[in-house]
Amino acid sequence: MSATLQPEAPVRYAAHQHAAYRTGPRLLRVAEVRALTTEVRHVVLVDPDGGHLAPYEPGAHVVLTTDPGGPGEKRNAYSLTDDGFNPRRYAISVLRREQGSAWVHGLAAGDLVEVEGPRSAFAPRHDQRHALLVAGGIGVTPVLSHARAIVRWGGSAEVLYSYRPGHAAHLDDLRALAEREDVTLHEATTVAATAALLADRLADQPLGTHAYACGPVPLLETYVDAARAAGWPEHRVHLERFTAPELDPGVPFTATLASTGERLAVPPGTSLLEALLATGRAVPNLCRQGVCGECEVPVRRGAVEHRDLVLSDAAKECGDRMLACVSRAARADDDIEVDL
Amino acid sequence: MTTVEIAATGIAATGIAATEVPLGLPHWPAVPEPVDPTAATVLVLALGGHPRTAEVAGAWVREAEGRVPTRLVVADDLATGHDDVVAALDAVRIGVRIMVVGPQHDVLLTLARCRAHGASGAELRAFVVDAEGPTDLPVYCAHCRATHRLHGEPGGTAVCTGCARLLEIHPHHSAARGSFLASDTGTEPDDQVAA
CATH class of the missing domain: 3.40.50.80 (Nucleotide-binding domain of ferredoxin-NADP reductase (FNR) module)
Known part of the structure; x- marks a missing residue:
């Protein structure tokens, strides 16, 4: 069960030129799979060439493409469990919950997996005593x-x-x-x-x-x-x-794209993200439940009902951005102008 | 209540638009701020012997003690009160709000001490009894590399008690050191006196 790197996968973080600092999508080899409990497997990934991997801040995660090319293809984020200093391995521990994690549970030593990151979203504060x-x-x-x-x-x-x-x-x-x-x-x-x-x-x-x-x-x-x-x-x-509460389908609204003036109808039950992706716009996204912050889009105009768990209260009040996967117009039939 | 973190000093003040804050200088509230209603405990540090210090500290203690555990530490001067202040900072737990009152010199150095113990702007409140005009300030001399107690004000001059240079006290305050930066004016103290 090995992945092939998707050639069109966007490199979101142009990093240090040395190969050991790569954080864009690349193939890593499974070195070890070990059961920690009946439902949790520990998976260790290494560079196929035996090199160093990009260091990371504690609390960082990597994004694995699960079931690549298959019906269950998905990008799942998994926290790294080591301290991140000068790593030669990325270790994750995965609870079997849905299709993506079940695919990870099926990995065996020697398999190649597409990995992006590490990405830091839960780092220690520098003034921590x-x-x-x-x-x-x-x-x-x-x-x-x-x-x-x-x-x-x-x-x-x-x-x-x-x-x-x-x-x-x-x-x-x-x-x-x-x-x-x-x-x-x-x-x-x-x-x-x-x-x-x-x-x-x-x-x-x-x-x-x-x-x-x-x-x-x-x-x-x-x-x-x-x-x-x-x-x-x-x-x-x-x-x-890593999980978010269930959300109601929300109100219908329209989104105006600042670059073209195009207006998109976003009915209840459809997210702004889905509406944008349907027009062919490559909006980065990951969790699709308002947790990861990947699909943040700039907002030029319009009142937003923020339903994510990422933006701070101050950022929500500022009103210049929203997470397209869960947040919507504040009132039915309002128009939001997004800077895309 | 809106709390604005003041750049460079990190002293929290309420109800002030960020654009009005002079960068690099402490901003002192005109009247003592109320006790933070979200505090779990309150530590009041009353510094120096000014009557207004006792008045403000007393008011804070009365306001806080009916609601949460409150401790008052009185230090007539920083040297003799040092151990008491440090012991109080060692004893407090997260959830505390530290309220400091006294003259600028003592308050600025004590706020720096609180920061060195890990307190952040949101946990600190301060009121000074000598906010207006020249007063004793902690001044860091860039030449003898020490902090001295000098009489003056930001933008003014003072003679360094360490190296005897005539210093300009810059409008540049360090929250970590508690002191204002000062450097040589290039003139002799006597020249200025003669002028």
Whole structure:
């Protein structure tokens, strides 16, 4: 099961000219596949020529093209689990959930996979004095990357891991890290215990701490609420979502393209992204659920109902951009002029 | 409440449009700001012996203590109060809002100390009792490379107590150091006095 590189795949990030700094779509070889739990597989990718790979910030992800050329072809983002320093391998841990992840579970050593990135969307803050790292389920992957980087560079961290017994990927790795003095691991296996632990630990972090969480939506909501209750300023509370809540079909509206004046009708249930792609415009996109930020388009005019989980409140208020996959006009039959 | 982060100083002020903020200089609120209603705890640092300091610190404590755990640290001067301030900063937890009041010299250096402990602009509030005109300021001399307590104002001059040069105090403040940058005017202090 090997991929062939799609020749038309756009290189979005023109990087350093040395091959070891390539982040555009290229083929990497599967070096190892290992089951971490019954539902999670750890996949290690290496350069087919044995070279170095582009380094990355902790919390970064790569995008794999799953089932290339097949009916289930899709681009899925997976967090890298190492610290990102001078890597010779990219390691991801994949929960079997849908067609794309099932395809990854079918990979075997020697297969070639199209990989883009790494891309940093959940990086540590540079003024971080200490970190509170919160992981729920498979959200442990970027958290492990943060914890490993903190250990490498000599920082300190508290890790809070919420999991179902018997389904805790990388628990052994976190426990090994927690044998160090500067890393503490707290474990919770029920919703109530997780909420209590979050409230307790968020109330007891030294000045200069930043908190990072990755996990399912209910865990992230509990985390954000607990941080607010504990008086945390928003800029210290970071999270990465891998799922988004279901959205209603939305109101019908029109979109005017600034370059041509063309007007596109966007009926309920159709996204602006789909309408743009239907006209042949190559709008970059990935998750299509308002989580990854890939399909951000500039807006010239019109009130937008922002339904994404990416833009900050300030960016939403500014009104000069929107995520075409989920956001729509604020009112039915309004017109939004996009700068495309 | 809109909070604007002031460039260079990082002191948070409320209700000020970003375009009105003088870059590179601390902006002092005309009246003491209220206690942040989202705070989980409050630390009030009252610096120096000015009567207005005690008044403002007292008002902050009264406003905060009915709502959240509140601690007041009084330091008559930075040298003797240093250990108390550091101990208080070591003890606070995220969720705290640190409110500093006193003369500019002490407040600026204490805000820098808070930042060195990891506090950010959103966690700091400050009020100075000597906002107008020349006053004692922390001034970093570019020549003897030390911070001195000098009397003056940004744009004005002062004689360096370290190297005796006549310095121009530049309208350039470092939030990390707490001091204003100053450099040699090229004239002798005596020349200026004679002029």
